[in-house]
Amino acid sequence: MNIIIFGPPGVGKGTQAKIIADKLKISHISTGDILRDAVAKQTELGMKAKAIMDSGGLVPDDIVAGIIQDVLKSDACKFGFILDGFPRTKPQAVILQQILDKLNIADLKIIELKIDREVVVHRLLNRRGCINCGSIVNLLTLEDKNTCPVCGAKDSFFKREDDNEKVIRNRIEVYAKNTLPVLDFYKGNVEIISVNADQDIPSVTRDIFSALGID
Numbered sequence: 001m002n003i004i005i006f007g008p009p010g011v012g013k014g015t016q017a018k019i020i021a022d023k024l025k026i027s028h029i030s031t032g033d034i035l036r037d038a039v040a041k042q043t044e045l046g047m048k049a050k051a052i053m054d055s056g057g058l059v060p061d062d063i064v065a066g067i068i069q070d071v072l073k074s075d076a077c078k079f080g081f082i083l084d085g086f087p088r089t090k091p092q093a094v095i096l097q098q099i100l101d102k103l104n105i106a107d108l109k110i111i112e113l114k115i116d117r118e119v120v121v122h123r124l125l126n127r128r129g130c131i132n133c134g135s136i137v138n139l140l141t142l143e144d145k146n147t148c149p150v151c152g153a154k155d156s157f158f159k160r161e162d163d164n165e166k167v168i169r170n171r172i173e174v175y176a177k178n179t180l181p182v183l184d185f186y187k188g189n190v191e192i193i194s195v196n197a198d199q200d201i202p203s204v205t206r207d208i209f210s211a212l213g214i215d
């Protein structure tokens with residue numbers, strides 16, 4: 001099964017993508033991770049991307065798409081994939097479609113995680129990093145709000161710079177303006193599964209699996 005997962009920042013895309021990938025034994029392709037990976041492995045495109053990032057630039061769509069293509073062609077994706085973080089714009093969707101056509105990949109499904117804007121702002125404002133182990137946690141879901149649930153450190157939480165309200169609202173606005181219209185690109189051609197993401201993690205997973213016909 002091949003899936004693209006969409007949703008605003010803070011909705012839990014990465015978390016759900018990982019659970020789905022584990023369950024279906026397909027590859028979780030997180031754009032940030034594969035970019036870092038290509039740089040670390042010093043692939044041709046990875047070196048190009050690094051040079052651009054080092055000079056403070058944004059990696060252009062064709063390089064990101066090339067790195068995605070390399071991953072889609074690899075053995076890791078022979079049972080399918082779930083793509084998380086790409087495409088974020090219509091031009092990226094067009095490039096991705098060219099790659100999928102070239103690789104003869106059909107059988108695509110879209111999962112859209114839907115949530116009210118204010119709910120996601122509230123969630124992101126309660127997000128903290130653990131200075132001891134690097135985990136990202138959410139105070140809203142922690143019973144003991146002073147202890148890291150991953151490493152057990154006390155009072156180790158800090159607020160990340162990009163988790164302030166202005167930045168959060170701007171990122172959500174960018175999603176609404178640039179990324180949501182990407183769904184129109186797929187409408188009519190690809191099955192789009194919309195799931196209410198204003199629930200706890202297991203409930204969102206349950207709704208996704210049920211829509212995919214998996215128990």
Ligand SMILES: [Zn+2]
Pocket residue numbers: 130131132133134135148149150151152153156
């Ligand atoms: Zn920790």
